[in-house]
Amino acid sequence: MRKIDQSFSVPFRYQVLFTEGLFKSDNTCLVDTITAGHSPRPPKILVVVDQGVQEHHPLLLADIKRYGKQHQDRFQLIDEILVVPGGEPAKNDPKLVDTILEAVEAHGIDRHSYVLAIGGGAVLDMVGYAASIAHRGVRLVRVPTTVLSQNDSGIGVKNGINFFGKKNFLGAFDPPFAVINDAHFLLTLDDRDWRAGIAEAIKVALIKDAAFFEQLEREAVAVAGRSMEPMQDQIFRCAELHAEHIRGGDPFEKGSSRPLDFGHWAAHKLEQMTNFELRHGEAVAIGIALDVIYSHLEGRLDEASYLRVIRLIETLGFSLFVPELKQNLRNPEKLDSVIRGLEEFREHLGGELTIMLIEEIGRGVEVHEMDTELIIQSIEKLEELSKARKTSPEKLIHT
Amino acid sequence: MRKIDQSFSVPFRYQVLFTEGLFKSDNTCLVDTITAGHSPRPPKILVVVDQGVQEHHPLLLADIKRYGKQHQDRFQLIDEILVVPGGEPAKNDPKLVDTILEAVEAHGIDRHSYVLAIGGGAVLDMVGYAASIAHRGVRLVRVPTTVLSQNDSGIGVKNGINFFGKKNFLGAFDPPFAVINDAHFLLTLDDRDWRAGIAEAIKVALIKDAAFFEQLEREAVAVAGRSMEPMQDQIFRCAELHAEHIRGGDPFEKGSSRPLDFGHWAAHKLEQMTNFELRHGEAVAIGIALDVIYSHLEGRLDEASYLRVIRLIETLGFSLFVPELKQNLRNPEKLDSVIRGLEEFREHLGGELTIMLIEEIGRGVEVHEMDTELIIQSIEKLEELSKARKTSPEKLIHT
């Protein structure tokens, strides 16, 4: 039998830039980034803004237009700036994807033009999806405006929208042209969104970097009090660890292993069970707490270490427990039992179940099954710890 | 300013297999291919069939089901085999993509399951697009059933559908899991589709492989008479040259150069101007004829060589001319002038115009502009050659 063995590698390269005041007249970060793409004429840029961002930054659209005018010899800003709903609604309405595609078509955005997406992780995911299917991919510059999107989701290679009521059912792996993190946007986040993103930093510190975990401990009180400098440091380091992981691993996730999804099997399920009342990061914080307790009960992680994790999560102001955790806990075959999350996680990976647990702070280990009885015990422990917290707030003091 | 430099390469590997009688009980090509994917349990396969293929192969669905039953311990065939319209209608109706997605959802096709697409280039493009956006990409096995899809479109990394009336407006770069070329399907092609695909072989021979061009000349009469053996050889060599080109070049087309699109600037425009009455390959044959004449008139290609190309195209039975070529020929700003095709080609590349021309048989050269007056002369020459053919058929005899 004749055959052709085809094999090749596709190189990807992009920068994650950190700046403040992206559209200030003396900030050349954006214009330098897009003109580095060697377009034959001043390239077009179509801008899409998260409505939540726009409402908190009433001068933003005017600033963008002024910036466009200032640099009109170097790029061509499309007049019509699109404003789309923020948060999960951005990913639940496929018509928004069509809106972006229509603008791409109407304004002649081609593979050497840019879509600039400014917003939280949800808007970036949705706009990124539209950009990646239009003309088989137009250039996307992401400007993440939340902690979570600056330290995790916005710097990676995935995009997507929800479909058939399923999270990220549609999407693509498609690296951005560039990412620009502007710290200025973080000032207007509400406390929950400010905090939520830190869960991803705890996650990646626990599986990869003990020194970073210690930094998170040292700076927890300051960050909980909305101190900007340690937050920026943490975002940078977290983004760096995520970026390292992507380039060192399996960027397009062809295998069944997803080490960065530590704490996420329960988190995904809790987001769904709470109808996304729980923010992704809040759910991840609970998922981490659950999986460190489990790691301890299974004899992998010592008591002192798991308690340090719990303390950090509490100091940052996260809840450790939601009632959904106990729903049908002993009927794991029920769709609204958190334990169903394991099977859904396996389906999501599309192969063998692979779960990350913790052996010591800074070192994760992959396992292929979890013991239902131990999960139940872990959840009970979590409830107990959470009650203890409520009754004796002094326990929270960071030591 | 802090920044993270992200760079990595994503490796892709797949085989293009050549077989006959894919679903015969002693043919293990398919079952071997999909079980090489190391799924933890017998993987699921969702089959989608081109209606044109199904109509010409009335036993096909039954054969597939029998094959599924025979190998049920090694893979799980989804009972519901989807049959979708063939040809360009497959790409013009986005609802068909939804149909595939619904089946993916309903049958729990995950990233370690397979979609098996059997059909012409249009069906493969549409099904491939659905497969690449579902769960950010489920595994696609392509079974191309036309000459064009077996020697060119089906073995590459692109998929797509038409949207906003624009060819391939939506799509992705996404290599298949495997491609299986079954020669048996070619028996039922009508003469136009049989012939059309050979245009891609002429194209790639002209820019890359003089010896292959000579083979095409030697075998032209036999192939025009539907001889299977030389056709299989030509498909193999053409596929090999395309595969080589993809791995040696810029698989995801990040630059502005598309060497394999020799002859295609006019072809794309003619397809559109004839409302796809002209098959892609038929349009490519005309586009090649036009661009070799142009190469000659510009002084790049000697007369004997360009006449050999014209003779080959005629011997195979292609038309050299369609009236649309002269439509608004002297008003190239008009939307229905073939010369507009140049500007549309540039837009499609999304950057600088890059056109492949021929310096000698087997060697292409890229240029960045074409002279309108010379294009007009080339078209007039084409009309003249085509009339000469009609009046003196003896000129057609292959020498």
Ligand SMILES: NC(=O)c1ccc[n+]([C@@H]2O[C@H](COP(=O)([O-])OP(=O)(O)OC[C@H]3O[C@@H](n4cnc5c(N)ncnc54)[C@H](O)[C@@H]3O)[C@@H](O)[C@H]2O)c1
């Ligand atoms: N692509 C990935 O790899 C990946 C990874 C993790 C999470 N995600 C996705 O990210 C999404 C969550 O993103 P998120 O946590 O950034 O929140 P979000 O995008 O859901 O935004 C939360 C809210 O904050 C508002 N907002 C955004 N920026 C603001 C600002 N600077 N000031 C005030 N309000 C602002 C938004 O309008 C929204 O109402 C989820 O959909 C999740 O699936 C994607």
Ligand SMILES: NC(=O)c1ccc[n+]([C@@H]2O[C@H](COP(=O)([O-])OP(=O)(O)OC[C@H]3O[C@@H](n4cnc5c(N)ncnc54)[C@H](O)[C@@H]3O)[C@@H](O)[C@H]2O)c1
């Ligand atoms: N993805 C790529 O890289 C790429 C490259 C070139 C062309 N294409 C696309 O390929 C499409 C053209 O594909 P094509 O030339 O294979 O034709 P096609 O898919 O348009 O099919 C032509 C007709 O033949 C029928 N048919 C298919 N197989 C048959 C068989 N074995 N017996 C009888 N009838 C059969 C179909 O039902 C259809 O009616 C275009 O949409 C073009 O855009 C894609």
Ligand SMILES: [Zn+2]
């Ligand atoms: Zn996360």
Ligand SMILES: [Zn+2]
């Ligand atoms: Zn072609």
